[in-house]
Structures are given as C-alpha cells and as structure tokens.
Amino acid sequence: MRKIKVAELKAGMMFDQPVYIDPNNVLVQARQEIGARDIERLTRWGILEVETNGQLMNDAKAAKESPEKTSRAPVVETEHPASRSSDPDVKEIASKYEAVRKNKRNFRTILTECGEVLEVNFQNLIENKMFDNQAVLRAANRLVEAVSEKPLLLITFYGMRFTTNAHTYHALQAACYGIVLGQLLGYSKPRLQELAFAMLLMDAGMLKIPIHIREKAGELNDAERSTVKTHPLLGYQLLLKNGKVKASLATVALQHHEAFDGTGYPQSLKGGQIDEICRIAAICDCFTAMIETRTWRKAILPYEAMKNMLSVQMHRFDPRILRLFLGRISIYPLGSLVQLSNNQIGMVISCKPDKPLRPMLRLMRDENGLPFNNLEFLDLMKQTELYIVKALPASTAGIDMDSEV
Numbered sequence: 001m002r003k004i005k006v007a008e009l010k011a012g013m014m015f016d017q018p019v020y021i022d023p024n025n026v027l028v029q030a031r032q033e034i035g036a037r038d039i040e041r042l043t044r045w046g047i048l049e050v051e052t053n054g055q056l057m058n059d060a061k062a063a064k065e066s067p068e069k070t071s072r073a074p075v076v077e078t079e080h081p082a083s084r085s086s087d088p089d090v091k092e093i094a095s096k097y098e099a100v101r102k103n104k105r106n107f108r109t110i111l112t113e114c115g116e117v118l119e120v121n122f123q124n125l126i127e128n129k130m131f132d133n134q135a136v137l138r139a140a141n142r143l144v145e146a147v148s149e150k151p152l153l154l155i156t157f158y159g160m161r162f163t164t165n166a167h168t169y170h171a172l173q174a175a176c177y178g179i180v181l182g183q184l185l186g187y188s189k190p191r192l193q194e195l196a197f198a199m200l201l202m203d204a205g206m207l208k209i210p211i212h213i214r215e216k217a218g219e220l221n222d223a224e225r226s227t228v229k230t231h232p233l234l235g236y237q238l239l240l241k242n243g244k245v246k247a248s249l250a251t252v253a254l255q256h257h258e259a260f261d262g263t264g265y266p267q268s269l270k271g272g273q274i275d276e277i278c279r280i281a282a283i284c285d286c287f288t289a290m291i292e293t294r295t296w297r298k299a300i301l302p303y304e305a306m307k308n309m310l311s312v313q314m315h316r317f318d319p320r321i322l323r324l325f326l327g328r329i330s331i332y333p334l335g336s337l338v339q340l341s342n343n344q345i346g347m348v349i350s351c352k353p354d355k356p357l358r359p360m361l362r363l364m365r366d367e368n369g370l371p372f373n374n375l376e377f378l379d380l381m382k383q384t385e386l387y388i389v390k391a392l393p394a395s396t397a398g399i400d401m402d403s404e405v
Contacts, residue, residue, distance in 0.1 A: 205235025
C-alpha cells in the first residue's frame with residue numbers, strides 16, 4: 001500500500017479503493033468521499049499518514065455517475081438459483097440487508113459521534129470534572145433508535161472502525177448487542193435507553209487501572225489480575241460520586257462480571273441476586289470482548305466466541321437470556337463468514353432460533369473465489385443440499401468487510 005500524508009488530504013477526495021488508518025482500520029470505503037470531519041479526527045488522534053491501494057478520483061461527481069471507469073475487483077457474471085427469488089423470506093431479508101447497506105455510513109457517523117461523547121465524558125469522570133449525564137443519555141438514545149429500526153446493523157461492526165480507542169469501541173458494540181437482547185426481553189423504549197446508557201459506562205472503572213496493566217502485551221501475573229478485578233467497584237464508585245449516575249444504572253458497572261453460578265466478582269452474587277440488566281451486560285460484554293483484538297491476544301471468530309460461551313463458560317450466564325442471545329445472534333453470529341459444501345463463501349445475515357445451523361446468507365464469493373456481480377442470497381433452510389463446512393476469518397476469504405458489507 002502507498003502512504004498519503006494526512007496534511008495532503010482534502011475534504012471531497014475520493015479513491016477507487018478503501019483508505020486505511022492502519023491495516024485493520026478503514027477510514028473510508030472505496031468511492032466514498034473523505035469528509036472534513038474524517039480529516040479532523042485523524043489530526044486529533046495524531047495520525048500523520050493513511051494508506052490505500054487505490055488511485056485518486058479527481059472528479060468525485062463524475063466517478064459516482066460513471067463507476068465503470070474506476071478500478072474494480074473482478075466479478076463473475078453468474079446467477080444463483082436463490083437470487084431474485086419469489087420466496088417471501090428471501091425477499092424480506094434482502095430488503096432489510098439493502099437498507100443496512102444504504103444506512104451504513106450514517107450508522108458509522110452515529111457511532112463516531114457517540115464515541116466522541118463517551119471519550120470526553122470518560123476523561124471528565126476520571127479527572128473529577130463535569131460529567132454530562134444528558135449527553136451520554138442522548139448517545140444511548142441514538143443507538144437505540146438506530147438498532148431498533150435496523151437490527152441487521154449489527155453485522156456492520158465486523159471490520160468497521162470508527163475510533164482508535166479500544167475501550168470506546170467495546171462500549172459501543174456491547175451496548176448495541178445489549179439493545180437487541182433488551183428488545184427480545186420486551187423492554188420499553190425508555191428501559192432500552194437506560195440499558196444502553198448503563199452498558200456504555202459499565203467499564204468506566206478500567207480507566208482507573210494503571211495503563212501498564214491495561215495494555216500489557218503478555219499474560220497478567222496474580223497481582224495484576226487482582227488489580228484488574230477491582231475495576232467493577234472502582235467504576236461503580238466513580239459513576240455514583242463523579243458522574244451522579246443513579247445507583248440502579250451504576251450497578252451494571254458493579255455487577256457485569258458476576259456469574260450466574262456465583263463464581264464471578266466482586267461480590268460472588270448468584271442467580272437472581274444479579275440484576276437482570278447486569279445479566280444482559282455480562283453476556284454482551286463477554287461475547288464482544290472475545291471478538292475484539294486486545295494487546296495480549298488476537299480476536300477470535302464470532303463462531304468460536306459463541307461456541308465458547310455455550311460450553312466452557314455456560315455456567316456464567318443466565319440460561320434463559322443466553323438462549324435468547326443464541327436464537328437471535330446464532331451459533332454462526334450475524335456477520336460471520338462461512339464456507340459452504342460447494343466452496344462458496346457467504347455471510348450470515350439472518351437465522352431461525354430453532355435451526356441455528358441453517359441461516360440465511362448473503363453470498364460473497366463463488367466456488368472459484370470470485371465476487372458475485374449482484375447481491376445474491378441463499379436460504380440454507382430451502383437449499384438443503386448445501387451445508388456449512390466451517391467459519392472463516394475475512395483475511396482468509398480475501399474479503400474486506402468494511403468495504404464489501
């Protein structure tokens with residue numbers, strides 16, 4: 001990839017390939033204009049260069065009107081029997097997926113702006129400055145509106161980078177999964193907003209943990225592990241004292257590492273002793289943490305994370321809420337890439353709770369590894385001769401999730 005100095009970027013620039021902050025973080029997708037806010041964020045983050053394999057498209061308007069003149073990945077002119085189907089299930093999910101694609105940039109903007117609100121207020125919390133409760137609540141409301149309107153937006157988290165701050169990224173992703181679980185439990189909109197607010201702040205105490213422990217590349221020793229385990233209580237106290245957050249919501253910071261069987265911390269609470277919203281937070285926090293990269297380990301596949309939660313960690317979670325989570329997110333979680341028995345590669349976009357191994361897919365690559373020319377969908381409930389062979393990382397499949405989803 002060639003490097004471009006941030007000082008040389010101008011609002012309105014457009015490239016025919018994605019522009020990256022680093023190999024794992026996309027700034028803008030192919031044929032997407034770089035905005036003034038994008039450049040402002042890069043400057044604020046202290047980033048001096050970005051990278052791309054693409055060429056500058058000087059006339060952005062012409063490029064939009066004549067995309068055939070731009071550099072494009074090879075495509076295969078093919079039609080899958082499930083595409084453009086008269087099947088109402090396929091048509092419905094295809095319509096929802098297309099709506100997500102059209103709204104992805106807006107969702108990225110929402111996440112970015114909510115992240116900026118969080119970062120300012122987290123800093124104010126630990127410095128005992130004015131914490132803006134209402135600003136964080138408005139951010140929570142925006143997430144509830146977006147996810148409630150288009151639940152499939154969850155799939156866009158894979159590969160999407162809207163902040164270089166891992167703490168902020170985790171808070172936003174976990175909160176969005178929490179909103180989905182709250183909906184399944186029948187929460188009203190005000191209750192969903194409180195849940196999202198509490199989950200955005202649940203790891204506030206981690207900011208009080210010394211950075212050399214938080215970002216240690218290797219395994220923690222016993223003393224360091226004990227220090228980390230103080231963060232729920234630190235966060236609870238911080239939110240009550242400095243944030244003036246009401247106790248019923250600050251409790252999520254205190255209890256999100258409690259386990260349903262009583263083996264969690266800091267109070268070793270068990271079963272119904274743990275508030276329901278904290279049981280929701282525990283599931284979402286665990287799942288999203290495993291699929292995110294940390295300084296001491298790489299991210300694992302969503303499939304592996306879900307399998308882990310359903311086996312070795314199952315005792316930690318409320319079984320009723322975990323079943324709901326599995327039913328909506330699936331053993332092959334939404335956004336997962338899977339290889340089929342005919343060697344095609346698809347992305348999971350929907351599933352039926354009682355048939356988790358037969359999800360609905362958006363086909364991404366044909367049996368020869370080439371992208372489809374059009375949006376193609378496959379319902380494994382109907383195409384019974386096909387089955388999933390394995391889950392795949394995007395890198396193995398040669399798919400840039402941020403630009404192709």
